[in-house]
Amino acid sequence: MRMAAPEIVDRMSIDYLMWNAYVDGRLSALAEPVAIPRAELDELASLSERFARLLEKTIDLVLADPALLAFYGFKPPLRRMIESERARLPITLARYDAFRTPGGWRFSEFNCDVPGGVHEGAGLSDLIGGERSRFRVVELLTEALCRTSARPSVAVCYASGYAEDLEQCEFLRREWTRVGIRALLCNPENLVWNGRELRCFGEKIDVVYRFFPAEWLQEVANFEDLLSAAKSGALPMINGFTSLIAQSKKTMALWHERLELFDAAERELILGHVPRSESFRTAELDRYRRERERLVVKRQFGRIGEEVLMGSHCGDEEWEDWLGWPASEPHEWIVQERFDNLPVTVDGETIYGCFGPYVVDGKFAGLYNRFARDGFIAFNALVGAVVGA
Amino acid sequence: MKKNLRNAGLVSLTLGALGCGEPAQPPAVNPQELFKRDAVSADSLKGEEWRKYLDAKELHRAWVPPAESPWRPFYKPTLIAAVSIVQSAAAPVAGQATLGQESAAGRFANGFNLSDAAVFVDLPGEQSVAWGAVLRKVGVAPVVAINNWPHQNGLLRLERPLGALIYYASAAAASPLQANATPAFLLERSRLGQKGYVAASKDFDNRFFHTSTDFPSALTFKNRGINRIVYVNPRGVTPGSEEDDLNVYFTELSKAGLQFTYVQPVADNYEMALVTPGPRETIFTAVAVQEYRSSPYYHHHYYHSYPHYSYWHTSYWTRSSGAWGGSGAYSSGSSGSSSVYYSSTWGRAPPPLGRFGEGQRLFCFLLPVSCFLRRRDGRQTDDGPAQPEDRVDGPALRRSRGLRDVRLDARAAHPPPLRRRNLCLRGDLRHRLRLLEVRGGGGPVRGAVPLLLLLLLATSCSRESDAKKKARESITKTLLQTKQLTYVVKGAIPDGGSICFEFTAESGFTLEVRAQPREFWGEKSSYQVLWLSDPHSREEFALLPLSDLERTLIGLLENARIDTESKADAYSKPSRQSLLWLLSRLKDRSLAWTSVPD
Numbered sequence: 001m002r003m004a005a006p007e008i009v010d011r012m013s014i015d016y017l018m019w020n021a022y023v024d025g026r027l028s029a030l031a032e033p034v035a036i037p038r039a040e041l042d043e044l045a046s047l048s049e050r051f052a053r054l055l056e057k058t059i060d061l062v063l064a065d066p067a068l069l070a071f072y073g074f075k076p077p078l079r080r081m082i083e084s085e086r087a088r089l090p091i092t093l094a095r096y097d098a099f100r101t102p103g104g105w106r107f108s109e110f111n112c113d114v115p116g117g118v119h120e121g122a123g124l125s126d127l128i129g130g131e132r133s134r135f136r137v138v139e140l141l142t143e144a145l146c147r148t149s150a151r152p153s154v155a156v157c158y159a160s161g162y163a164e165d166l167e168q169c170e171f172l173r174r175e176w177t178r179v180g181i182r183a184l185l186c187n188p189e190n191l192v193w194n195g196r197e198l199r200c201f202g203e204k205i206d207v208v209y210r211f212f213p214a215e216w217l218q219e220v221a222n223f224e225d226l227l228s229a230a231k232s233g234a235l236p237m238i239n240g241f242t243s244l245i246a247q248s249k250k251t252m253a254l255w256h257e258r259l260e261l262f263d264a265a266e267r268e269l270i271l272g273h274v275p276r277s278e279s280f281r282t283a284e285l286d287r288y289r290r291e292r293e294r295l296v297v298k299r300q301f302g303r304i305g306e307e308v309l310m311g312s313h314c315g316d317e318e319w320e321d322w323l324g325w326p327a328s329e330p331h332e333w334i335v336q337e338r339f340d341n342l343p344v345t346v347d348g349e350t351i352y353g354c355f356g357p358y359v360v361d362g363k364f365a366g367l368y369n370r371f372a373r374d375g376f377i378a379f380n381a382l383v384g385a386v387v388g389a
Numbered sequence: 390m391k392k393n394l395r396n397a398g399l400v401s402l403t404l405g406a407l408g409c410g411e412p413a414q415p416p417a418v419n420p421q422e423l424f425k426r427d428a429v430s431a432d433s434l435k436g437e438e439w440r441k442y443l444d445a446k447e448l449h450r451a452w453v454p455p456a457e458s459p460w461r462p463f464y465k466p467t468l469i470a471a472v473s474i475v476q477s478a479a480a481p482v483a484g485q486a487t488l489g490q491e492s493a494a495g496r497f498a499n500g501f502n503l504s505d506a507a508v509f510v511d512l513p514g515e516q517s518v519a520w521g522a523v524l525r526k527v528g529v530a531p532v533v534a535i536n537n538w539p540h541q542n543g544l545l546r547l548e549r550p551l552g553a554l555i556y557y558a559s560a561a562a563a564s565p566l567q568a569n570a571t572p573a574f575l576l577e578r579s580r581l582g583q584k585g586y587v588a589a590s591k592d593f594d595n596r597f598f599h600t601s602t603d604f605p606s607a608l609t610f611k612n613r614g615i616n617r618i619v620y621v622n623p624r625g626v627t628p629g630s631e632e633d634d635l636n637v638y639f640t641e642l643s644k645a646g647l648q649f650t651y652v653q654p655v656a657d658n659y660e661m662a663l664v665t666p667g668p669r670e671t672i673f674t675a676v677a678v679q680e681y682r683s684s685p686y687y688h689h690h691y692y693h694s695y696p697h698y699s700y701w702h703t704s705y706w707t708r709s710s711g712a713w714g715g716s717g718a719y720s721s722g723s724s725g726s727s728s729v730y731y732s733s734t735w736g737r738a739p740p741p742l743g744r745f746g747e748g749q750r751l752f753c754f755l756l757p758v759s760c761f762l763r764r765r766d767g768r769q770t771d772d773g774p775a776q777p778e779d780r781v782d783g784p785a786l787r788r789s790r791g792l793r794d795v796r797l798d799a800r801a802a803h804p805p806p807l808r809r810r811n812l813c814l815r816g817d818l819r820h821r822l823r824l825l826e827v828r829g830g831g832g833p834v835r836g837a838v839p840l841l842l843l844l845l846l847a848t849s850c851s852r853e854s855d856a857k858k859k860a861r862e863s864i865t866k867t868l869l870q871t872k873q874l875t876y877v878v879k880g881a882i883p884d885g886g887s888i889c890f891e892f893t894a895e896s897g898f899t900l901e902v903r904a905q906p907r908e909f910w911g912e913k914s915s916y917q918v919l920w921l922s923d924p925h926s927r928e929e930f931a932l933l934p935l936s937d938l939e940r941t942l943i944g945l946l947e948n949a950r951i952d953t954e955s956k957a958d959a960y961s962k963p964s965r966q967s968l969l970w971l972l973s974r975l976k977d978r979s980l981a982w983t984s985v986p987d
Contacts, residue, residue, distance in 0.1 A: 006456030013466040014445050014473075019536075022462035025609065161597050163467045163536045170538070174474075185540065185593070192590050201542060201591065222590065313987075315965030321953050 001347045001382075003027035008127050016123030017167045017174075023380045030384035033129045034344055034353065034369065036100070038388030044098055044105055045364035048357040050269050051107060054262070055091060055246040056362075058254065061261055062245050063088065068258075071279075072250050072300070073331030077218035081241040084230035089240025090361070092144045093137070095368060097377075098355045100342040107273055108336070112246035113239060114211050117356065119171035120383055121368035129385030135366035137358045138175045144238065144361050145181060145207055152206035153182045155198075159212055160187040169211050188212055188220045193229040208237045214244050215301050248300045252277040253334045280326045280333035288335060292319040296336045297326050310376070312338060341375050346384075349373075355386065423475065423539065423548040427484030427515075433522065434559045442558035443476040445469060451562040452533050452554060459613055460532045460572040463604055468535040468551055475539065475548065482515055482552025490516040492657035494523035497621075501661075503529055506617040507610060508573035511632055512654070513623070514550025517575040520621060522557035530570035531561070534603060535577045540593035544582050547595060550575075571615060574604060578623060581633060581672070598673075601638040607645030608886055617648045626651040626662035633671035640666050860928035861938075864921055867898050868941050874900065874949045876968050879985070880961040888985045890963075890971055891956070892949065899924055902932075902942075904971060907982040916978035934978050946972050962987075 004012070004027060012018040012029065021029055062068040063082075074082070095115035099106045118137050125135035145152055156173045158165040166185070173183040186200045191208065198205045217223055229235040245251060255262070255270045256277050262270065280297065288295060292311035299307035309322045326333035343350045352375035356368040370381035432439035442448040448469050454461045472479055490512065508524060510517040514535055521531030539548035582596040610616075618639070624630040630651055631639050643649060643666045652661040871894040878891035886906040893899050903920040921938075922929035932939055946968065953962050966986035974980050 009456075010446075010449065010453065014449050014470055017470055019465060019467050019470070025462045025605070027462075160594050161537070163465070163538075163597065166467070166538060170470075170474075185538075187594055189588060190590055190593065201593075221587075313966075315951070317951055318953065318962075318964050 001349045001351070002031040004029040004031050004128065011127055012120075012123045016119050016127075017171045018120050018123055019167055020164055028380075028382050029124065029128070030346060030371070030382055031128070032346065033385040033387040034346055034371070035389035036344070036355075036386055040100065040105075041367075041386070041388045044355060044357055044367075047098075047105055047107070047269070047273060048096060048359050048364045049362060050265075051096060051110065051273075052091070052094065052359045052362045054255075054266055054269060055094070055110060055112065055251070057262075057266070058251055059088070059091075059242055059245045062254075063242065068254070069245075071254060072245065072248055074244070074248075077223075078215060078244060080227060081214055081217065081230070082244060084227045085241045086231055086233040088242050089237060091240075091243045091246055091359075092238040092361055093141055094239075094243075094246070094359045095356045096359070098357060099339065100344075100353065100355070101339045102342065103272075103339070105273055106275055106339050108275060108339075109249065110246055110251065111356075112243045113215075114213050115358070116165075116168055116211070117368040117383075118358070119168050121356070121358065121366055122171070124369075124383060124385040125366060127385075129387050131385075131387060136363075137360055137365045138172065140360035140363060140365050141172070141238070142176060142179060142181070145176065145209075148236075149206050151180060151182070153203055154184070155191060155200045155205045155208045156183050156185050157188055157191065157208050157210050157212055158185070160185070165211055169209075172209065183209075188217060188226065189222055191222065191226060191229075193222070193225040193234065195228075195232075196234075198229050198234050206236070208235060210237050210239065213301075214241055214247075249277075249298050249302070249334050249336075250279065250300045252336065253279045275337045275339050277334050277336045280330040280335050282327050282330050284335075285323060285327060288323055289316070289320060292316060294338050296338050297323070298334050298336060299326070300332055300334065310338065313376070344371075346371075351382070353386075354381070421478045423541065424478055424480040424482065424552055427482045427487070427549070428480040428552065429483050429556065430480075432481050432555070432559045433483070433557050434563070436559060438559040439481045439555050442555050443472060443479055445471075445473040448472050448554060448558055451558040452531065454530050454532060454570075454572075455566055455568045457568040458530060458566070458570070459609065460530055460605070463534065463572075463574065464532050465534050465536045465603075467537060468539075468547060469533065469554060471538045471547070471551060472555070475551070479548075479555060480552060481556035482549050483519075483556045484515070486513070487515045487519045487553060487556075489657050490519040490654055491523055493654040493659050494520040496657070497652060497659050498524055498527045498529075501619070503527070503571055503619070505571070505614055506619050506650075507571060507605070507615050508619045508621065509576060509604075509635070510573055510621045511576040511578050511623075511635070512621060513579060514547065514575075514577040515553035516654075517577065517621075518550050518553035518557060521573055521575045522560055524573045525561055525564055525566070528567065528570050529573045530566045532572045532574045534574050534599070535580075536599070536603070537580075537595045537597040540595055542591055542593040543595040544586070544588060544592050545577065545579055545595050547577065550577055569613075571613075572605075576632075578632065598634040599638075600634070601641060604638060607642050607647060610642070610647060611645075615647070617650065618642060619650045619652055620664075621652045621654065621659075623653065626653050626660055626664065628664050628666055629669055630664075631666060633673055636666065636669055636671050637673070640668050643667070856928045857930045860923060861921075861930050864900065864923055865938050865941070867894065867896070867923075868900070868938065868945060871896065871898070871945060874945045876946075876949045876951045876963040877956040878961045879957075879963050879967045888967075890967070892946075902971065903929070904974060904985075917974045917980060917982070919975065919978075932975075939975060943972065943975050946975065 004021075008031075009021050009027065009029065012021055018029075021027060062072070069079070069082075091112045093115055094110065094112045095117065096107050096111065097109040099108060122135050122138065125131055129135075145154060154173075154176060156169045158169045160166070169185060173185060176183045182203075184200050184203065184205075188210075190200050191205070192199045198208070217226065220226075226235060230241065252274050255274060257279065259267050259270065275296075288297070292314075295311045297309040297311075302308055309326070311319050314322060341352045343352055345351075351371045351373055354370045354372075354377040356370070358365040358368065367386050369384055369386050370377050371384055372378070372381050431437060442451060449466055452464075452469060453466070454464055503524075508520075508529065510520040510524075512520065517535075518531075518533075521533070525531050533554070535547065535550055537545065537547060539546070539551060576599070580597050580599070582594075588594040610618075620631060620635075620639070622630050622632070630653075639649065649664045649666055650661055651664045652659050874892040874894055876890065876892055878889075880889050880891075881887070882889050882903065888904045890902045890904070891899065892902070901922045901924055903922070905918045905920065907917065916934065919932045920929045921932050921942075932942070949968060951963050951965060951968065953964075957963060964987060970983075970985050
């Protein structure tokens with residue numbers, strides 16, 4: 001498989017701030033776009049927008065019913081975060097993980113808290129895909145930022161010790177600065193709540209673009225201050241704390257276990273495009289053991305392939321052993337049916353793709369695509385552009 | 390609303406980028422101050438061509454290793470890309486200290502044969518860059534590895550190495566490099582900042598650290614004919630002078646047979662000594678300890694590929710204070726109940742915590758230091774050179790108002806913060822490294838490898854030493870009497886890629902099988918080489934294809950039991966997939982080498 005040419009890599013490094021174009025000493029960007037039938041891509045875009053509406057409805061349902069909120073088993077700090085959001089903030093930026101399967105598109109994850117890869121998606125789409133117009137994340141996100149103020153001051157909040165997070169944050173900050181939006185890089189502890197307004201390095205902040213997972217915020221020193229700001233309605237964020245509900249993989253279990261909450265079209269969407277999912281139950285351990293080959297066990301806030309246990313990747317003894325962890329904290333895990341991922345051929349080599357449709361303010365905004373030779377998308381996945389054939 | 394401000398003043402945009410636009414509290418510092426100290430009007434070639442390098446693309450072109458260079462993947466364009474936001478203020482930086490390093494580097498470059506050496510320059514960033522520029526003149530490829538950004542309120546003064554990159558850019562661009570040039574990795578010594586310092590809300594915490602995967606592996610070095618590492622640092626020429634985040638990596642390289650020379654610039658000259666880096670306690674040590682305290686269900690299958698959010702906030706800086714004698718290390722029971730717990734449900738006692746004593750002491754951290762302890766006008770304008778060594782390595786601050794427990798969920802344990810997988814080390818396999826001792830004397834490894842392989846194969850085939858013969862006979866006899874083997878451990882060996890599989894027999898006998906990569910030390914073997922040993926005898930011999938011993942072993946492995954609990958740690962769990970991987974190579978030695986499945 002050919003990888004991107006050096007001059008393309010240089011442009012990715014400087015123009016799109018993709019400083020980690022090499023993983024394990026190897027280039028990770030495919031030289032040529034992967035061709036997928038246009039109709040399939042259109043369907044993916046349409047499905048993504050339907051899922052965006054379904055996720056918003058689900059959050060509303062969960063917030064309205066304490067029993068449904070209890071279903072998630074959130075720890076107290078997370079519940080406090082969710083409850084602190086005075087006026088619910090919509091999911092502004094999301095990226096889903098979709099796979100081509102013999103039965104059509106399957107969505108296995110919904111990244112609604114801090115979806116990444118925006119700069120890579122933009123760079124790959126522009127430099128390799130050649131379809132810049134199809135990647136509209138920055139454009140739509142900018143519009144969302146300016147929903148309530150024409151020139152908001154934005155705190156771009158991330159884990160500032162990590163260049164890989166700086167990549168996306170600076171890319172967005174730069175794009176926003178170009179259109180006249182003041183954007184400041186910071187980490188959560190730079191946000192100061194004085195009881196009246198939120199400030200960062202002395203400047204009043206109108207919106208926080210948060211690229212720092214909500215479940216880790218509880219560890220920062222000013223956590224209580226941030227909660228206080230949220231309760232006062234002074235912490236408008238992309239994305240808000242309630243996005244955690246959509247981020248949790250338990251939402252997929254909720255969909256399947258409480259189908260009656262949804263209308264016919266939503267049920268069709270769930271049953272047709274989300275692998276059957278259920279909460280992990282220790283009473284079902286024997287069944288999980290027996291059905292190892294067809295099951296995947298996931299932690300509700302696992303990210304980028306973390307904490308995903310695939311039964312087909314181990315033997316019976318190991319599976320038995322692996323199940324010990326979820327069994328010890330079943331409320332944190334779901335069980336999902338494995339599905340077959342259709343391969344694509346690139347330069348004569350077979351690889352498996354994970355297609356990441358972005359949805360900004362409910363609208364499909366472009367794709368961030370990863371590929372792996374063994375079908376397991378992890379930190380060392382290849383990245384590439386996708387074009388319609 | 391999309392008003393395009395591309396034509397707006399660069400200064401105004403830069404001010405916005407740096408967070409210092411509108412007058413606000415605290416008084417903003419003029420970003421021009423970032424480059425005020427030691428800024429010069431001409432570059433190292435005494436010209437004004439440096440202005441061209443205020444363009445990130447140009448600066449990148451000047452410093453990036455050639456595309457075909459093996460060191461290109463390790464070059465970090467991070468800091469160089471930052472020039473785009475400070476270009477209106479940026480200027481070449483070359484202070485007296487930096488120019489002094491030029492002299493030291495010049496003497497070093499002329500007096501030291503670097504043909505088979507990789508250099509790590511770990512000085513205050515701008516001085517590292519000066520070394521890189523000088524080394525480039527003698528054909529060494531500087532590889533910029535400074536991986537964060539400057540900021541007006543940054544804890545690190547990364548604008549200084551950026552200014553130095555601009556200062557030397559013209560000279561760098563004027564001396565093109567060979568693709569096979571040996572590398573000099575340019576590091577920022579102050580990257581860990583003042584260990585134990587907990588950033589205040591007015592600080593932009595741009596501290597960072599390196600992991601082993603930021604740099605080439607021992608195998609990569611050896612494949613390129615590099616046998617020696619030169620480590621230029623301000624601390625000294627004794628073991629332990631390396632910065633904390635390099636200790637594990639250097640130890641790995643050393644164990645893989647690379648020789649180390651530590652160099653300390655002194656005035657305009659330098660001192661040097663041969664050093665063997667070894668494991669020591671660092672601010673990262675606690676992480677290694679913590680791995681072993683995870684639940685018995687912990688696997689490296691659960692490997693966190695992207696754990697840094699939690700790690701960054703709850704582990705790295707937190708542990709800094711304890712590890713460096715900050716208040717965390719001095720906390721007593723008064724700090725409250727234990728914040729780190731070892732749930733009895735795991736049925737495993739916590740590991741010894743070394744000098745830290747009780748677990749709860751390890752994970753306390755300082756509350757943010759009060760603002761009044763810092764200069765009112767920030768740290769920019771009148772500081773000395775960037776993070777001088779006495780600040781970098783000094784004890785942690787003890788100005789906190791008190792301690793706060795950090796709640797750590799034992800279940801959320803994770804391995805060290807590697808975004809990319811690294812070698813898995815098992816301490817008790819290190820005796821295998823004796824293989825490296827057989828290496829030919831002095832010459833490049835690449836040249837010695839065919840001889841080495843021939844020597845080893847010949848030795849195992851026909852001219853075995855008595856000890857090897859004895860080991861072979863002993864293992865053969867034992868295996869013939871063994872009814873079943875139990876597969877207990879799988880681990881990588883830091884020799885450049887070998888994988889070791891450990892089995893036990895009902896008699897208590899232990900067998901180790903080492904699979905050596907087909908491509909090893911730059912040479913490709915024609916078939917899969919497998920080595921057997923009994924760790925007690927510490928003698929290793931090659932398992933001959935189609936031999937009786939091989940047939941016996943295949944039979945035993947086909948019926949081997951897998952025991953994931955008794956010996957393996959988080960990184961070395963045996964699995965059926967890895968056993969099948971080994972069996973397939975035993976049965977067909979022509980199979981291509983692939984990574985061993987978890």
